[in-house]
Amino acid sequence: MKRFLIGTLKLGIPLAIGIWLIHKQYTDLSPAQRSELFAAIGQANIPLLLLSMCVGWVAHVSRGWRWRYLLEPIGHKPGFWNCYHAVMVGYFMNMFIPRAGEASRAAVLYRTERVPFEKGFGTVMGERVVDSVILLGFAAAAVALQLDKLDLFRAQIARFRAEQGVADETSGIPWGWLILATMVIGALAIGYVMVSRPVLRARIMDSLRGFFQGLQAVLRTPKKGLFLLHTLLIWACYLGMFQVGFYCLPGMGEVPFPAIVAGFVAGGISIVLVQGGIGVYPAFGTLIVGVYMAPPEGGGLLRPDALAMGWLLWAAQTVMLIGLGGLSLLLTAFRKQPAP
Numbered sequence: 454m455k456r457f458l459i460g461t462l463k464l465g466i467p468l469a470i471g472i473w474l475i476h477k478q479y480t481d482l483s484p485a486q487r488s489e490l491f492a493a494i495g496q497a498n499i500p501l502l503l504l505s506m507c508v509g510w511v512a513h514v515s516r517g518w519r520w521r522y523l524l525e526p527i528g529h530k531p532g533f534w535n536c537y538h539a540v541m542v543g544y545f546m547n548m549f550i551p552r553a554g555e556a557s558r559a560a561v562l563y564r565t566e567r568v569p570f571e572k573g574f575g576t577v578m579g580e581r582v583v584d585s586v587i588l589l590g591f592a593a594a595a596v597a598l599q600l601d602k603l604d605l606f607r608a609q610i611a612r613f614r615a616e617q618g619v620a621d622e623t624s625g626i627p628w629g630w631l632i633l634a635t636m637v638i639g640a641l642a643i644g645y646v647m648v649s650r651p652v653l654r655a656r657i658m659d660s661l662r663g664f665f666q667g668l669q670a671v672l673r674t675p676k677k678g679l680f681l682l683h684t685l686l687i688w689a690c691y692l693g694m695f696q697v698g699f700y701c702l703p704g705m706g707e708v709p710f711p712a713i714v715a716g717f718v719a720g721g722i723s724i725v726l727v728q729g730g731i732g733v734y735p736a737f738g739t740l741i742v743g744v745y746m747a748p749p750e751g752g753g754l755l756r757p758d759a760l761a762m763g764w765l766l767w768a769a770q771t772v773m774l775i776g777l778g779g780l781s782l783l784l785t786a787f788r789k790q791p792a793p
Contacts (some may be wrong), residue, residue, distance in 0.1 A: 474732030486757045493761035498701045502765060505698030506773045511579055512690035513777075516540050516580075519683035523576040525566060526673040531566040535661060538781035539565070543577075545778025548729045548771065555581070561785050577676050579671045595718045598711035600742075692717055698766045704758045706743075712745040721768070735763030 480769050482490060517537030524531055537562035547554035559573035676682055695717040719737035726729040737757045746756055 468493045469528055472732060474736050482757060482760075489756040490761050491584045493704070493758040494765065496703060497761075497765055501701040502698055502769045505694050505701070505766070506769050508690050508697055508771060509694035509773060510777065512694065513537070513540055513544070515683045515686045516767065519680060520576065520580065522674045522676045522680045522683075522714070523579060523671060524573070526675070527572050527576070528568065529568045529572070531562060531568060534550070535562060535565040536784075538785050541774075541781035542747055542780075543786060544774045548774055548778070555557065565646065565785060565788060579669075583671060584685060584688075587684065588718070591688070591692075591721075592718045595711070595715040601713055691721075694770070695766065698769055699762060702758055702762050702767055705762055708742055708745050712742050715741045730767060734767040735760055738763040 484732070514537060516538045518533055520536045520540065521531060521533065524536075539558045542561045543554035543558035545554075546557040555574060555577045558577050559570045562568045562573045563570045569628050649687075671680070699708070699713055699716070718739040719741045720730065720734050723733035723737045727733045739756065739762070742759045742762070743756050746759060
């Protein structure tokens with residue numbers, strides 16, 4: 454019962470936050486802005502959205518191929534399609550259950566190729582290390598490109614707070630000390646759990662061993678050049694998917710490339726925070742992009758056309774992952790398992 458309750462909360466709380474954000478984004482708009490929102494959605498260039506989905510699909514294909522380079526050093530040479538389907542099933546599961554994608558990938562590859570779960574999961578975690586470094590690089594580039602826009606962003610926040618009649622009460626809050634105290638308390642709590650729960654400690658140590666094994670696979674792969682090439686292709690396609698879909702609305706043509714990079718990073722972070730990025734993806738992207746655009750008519754913080762762009766991009770990616778991921782799940786479910 455306790456495990457069921459914890460699982461329900463892990464799934465329900467982020468989902469509830471996302472739904473609440475969608476509701477708030479919509480209700481914060483005036484009637485005129487709501488009309489503008491739906492008018493912008495109606496003007497969407499559907500072929501561009503479809504092209505955006507295709508570019509994103511190329512990234513997933515490349516990810517499936519790249520995974521094979523990490524499995525070779527640990528003694529396995531799975532087929533490409535089995536790796537691809539495992540990747541798509543992982544994305545599909547992540548849409549509904551937080552952090553289930555990594556385990557699902559490893560489980561599918563065990564079912565189709567008999568790659569031991571621990572080894573498959575370790576290579577997935579090794580991939581996550583590499584991709585996290587790339588995302589941090591994009592984030593650093595986005596921050597560097599936005600340094601001259603920080604004053605504009607603060608001005609928009611201050612204007613919105615003034616419209617809402619909210620005074621700035623945060624200037625005296627010692628945010629640095631609060632963050633440090635939170636980190637210390639969190640470290641102490643983790644230490645206490647590690648000492649007092651031997652079974653949990655053993656599971657954590659097994660996960661760490663799998664993680665480092667996967668990281669070693671990245672370093673040991675004999676095809677480092679091809680691995681790097683696919684990594685660059687994956688992230689170029691991710692950015693290209695966002696940029697192509699970004700221009701599906703006529704009004705987005707005025708937004709410069711630095712804003713697109715910043716919106717792309719914000720979208721990536723939102724997907725980490727809430728499964729599928731529901732509600733958060735459009736909000737984060739709209740806030741960042743809005744800094745580069747004229748303030749919305751009628752007040753508020755979110756421009757209706759920018760919000761429409763965020764919703765369209767999120768919907769296109771979600772439809773692709775659910776559709777292709779669900780198809781991969783069906784294909785692997787009916788596939789005959791190899792002999793042990």
